[in-house]
Amino acid sequence: MTAQHKKIKFPIWQYLNQPLFSGDSQLELNPRRFAHGWRIKLLKRCWTRECDAKGPQQH
Template sequence: MNLWRFKQMGIAIWTYLNQPLFDPKQPMVWEMRRFWYLYKIQLLENCFLKDGTSKTHYTQ
């Protein structure tokens, strides 16, 4: 297992443990497998929403 995957799993587990308990907008997901599935979808959606343009312009 490489370091990147280990870090991603650690972030996902931390997110799972810090879920809001009684939030009607975002219900608690108890099953870890389902949480992992929804977490990956949410991660992809956030990546698609990010601005892909570079903040710096590299020229020589």
């Protein structure tokens, strides 16, 4: 893979679709802070995702 494929682009759609009046999440207007938090959440989602490198297991 080349370097251009490894870089995660700015999540513009997620940034623009932030809930304005939500008690569950806080609105972040600073794009750099938003991108930082979004990347951390993405990493956590990827880390907790279940993945089997061996393929389906047979019982």
